[in-house]
């Protein structure tokens with residue numbers, strides 16, 4: 021118990037250090053709260069989600085929640101560009117998870133759910149567009165893309181690719197919106 025509390029503290033300190041080094045790509049000084057992670061996970065249909073991706077896993081706070089919801093047969097691909105955060109995530113021992121040390125622009129294949137904690141607004145425009153296009157193209161027929169953001173400024177951008185509903189999460193610093201996005205023609 022004490023050891024896992026110590027691990028969590030170490031992960032949080034690590035995340036803050038990464039923010040100091042790369043504020044634009046990390047996007048937030050604190051990892052997502054448990055309330056935000058729960059709201060993100062509640063937006064997925066776990067009984068039919070076997071192929072899952074997470075874009076911008078950071079210290080893995082949302083990743084832990086995703087793994088708890090996943091069935092033993094499900095697979096999770098995690099995309100992260102910070103070498104230090106990749107190194108820490110790669111030490112996790114869960115055969116359902118694979119860490120990809122590359123930009124989420126390289127997402128391909130077909131997924132039932134794609135989670136994203138990427139700071140869309142602070143990414144270069146070309147990167148942001150490439151990621152949203154890749155996420156759109158990689159959604160399976162009933163797939164969902166679940167993205168959180170701190171502002172509603174990205175809504176016009178999301179609307180270019182997806183039909184969405186949003187939910188406010190106040191128990192997070194700063195408060196966030198969770199967007200549940202599907203392709204425009206999804207059933």
Ligand SMILES: C[S@@+](CC[C@H](N)C(=O)[O-])C[C@H]1O[C@@H](n2cnc3c(N)ncnc32)[C@H](O)[C@@H]1O
Nearest residue numbers: 045046047051052076077078100101123124137
């Ligand atoms: C706001 S943090 C979110 C971390 C975590 N998911 C959470 O909810 O607390 C954003 C993460 O996205 C990563 N990131 C930024 N640009 C990326 C990209 N193009 N591809 C993959 N990861 C990226 C950053 O390194 C950072 O770890």
